Amino acid sequence: MFETDLKVNLCGTELTNPVIPASGTFGFGYEMSEIYDINILGSIALKGTTKEARFGNPTPRIAECREGMINSVGLQNPGVHEVINEELPKLKKVFSKKAVANISGFSVDEYVYCSRLFDKEDSIGWLEINISCPNVHDGGMSFGVSESSAAEVTKAVKSVTSKPVFVKLSPNVTDIASIARACEQSGADGISLINTLMGMRIDIKTGKPVIANKMGGFSGRAIKPVAVRMVYQVYEAVKIPIIGMGGVATAEDVIEMMMAGATAVQVGAENLVNPYACKQIIEDLPKVMKKYGITKLSDIIGRAH
């Protein structure tokens, strides 16, 4: 019998498999336990959380694209206190593994505030710091587009938590490897990438942008080649583990992303069109591994290099 081993190790914690639903595509996880046992997942990246509650952007927030979509939700969330007091207890009832807290902020202090609180939560295994947010103290420029601001957030968060910190990078930069290096040098324990690509659609009937906020984040199957390329580049640039994401929809995609250099893999937009996507990928992985003669999934990390 052909035995397959799906386990991967993410900063000292073993995942039964590398598949993690990406932040913003799976709510706070417990909602999805209505349709299947979410304990089969490697972990869950929770909905992006900010210090204060946010309604987010005006609607329409969604536009369809070929093989993908654009969203401009605008970090709608109930705020970190309600996430910890209301949402995490609901997740804990149906999910026995550790989750990934996804943290956003509009100033370094906000990232620090949320990180300090999540640090105390046993059900959180990793912090994922979304640095694609605009910095209100820097003219609204995203933290993720410069090495110095990415480094500043990383250092500040690292100083208030003992949990592994993954910095989630924006792909909307000229040199992703230098940003990843800056995060590593500032103490990041890992890198998550890619966040969405800035995109836009115009309704040719009205001549106006489809999304109320005009532009948004492009995700879905169409972006996978960009994601694979960037994971490959970052793997060459840093020694810390990578969580790869962007357009992952199948078990083959997971394997491709791991060969590029990912230790774990997140599934994002695909969850929105197929709520069973992660379950199907996990069930397909042993078959696809067998087809390609892979016995131990962790052996293929970075194989393309």
Added chain:
Amino acid sequence: MKQGIFEITENSALTENVLKMTLSGDVSEIKKSGQFINISIEGLFLRRPISVYDKTDKTVTVIYKVVGEGTERMSKMKPGDKLDVLTGLGNGFDTSLSGDKPVVIGGGVGVPPMYLLAKELKSEGKQVTAILGFNRESEIFAREEFEKICDKVIITTVDGSCGVKGFVTDALGFDYTYTYCCGPEAMLKAVYNKTVTSGQYSFEERMGCGFGACMGCSCKTKYGNKRICKDGPVLVKEEIIW
């Protein structure tokens, strides 16, 4: 929510650009009128959410207007074709609040969900009046079906080519205990302002997932932020913020 493969048993035109599609499959998750199904269409990324017009033990029927690429492709599908469908989405209408003489009001493609609702209200022994609003006579559909089950059906057309000339609100001169409404937002608001009773209003918004995961279709209400797809599409009059 349930995912299933459904077979098309009927896909026929009711007017120039409105079609009726019946799908055969596991409909056990469809519990109430006012809920919707979310249809995956080959070659398009997002599913297409469409409200339930009618259901039986084994079938669900939707009525849809061709407005874009997705519904255009749906209009070309044939009986026997298979579709991947999520069923049992949305909160649906609550018939327990209706009193004994509710009015159900639908405008354009807001008419379909009122049919299953009217059936439910009638099965509970209520006296149901339906007001169905269209732009012109050639766009009217499902009139006979409503006439078979409702105590009274009033048609309104904007151009006066059939029934009462004007909008659905021009036909509201009678006694009713409760209002149910689905249609364009301007119509919902006009009904909200004109009706004296409480009521339930079914809203539309561009959706990502249709099952509450992405926050794409959020709205503010007096009872807090809600997702049109999961906490709606039906909101009670008292919570609506325009």
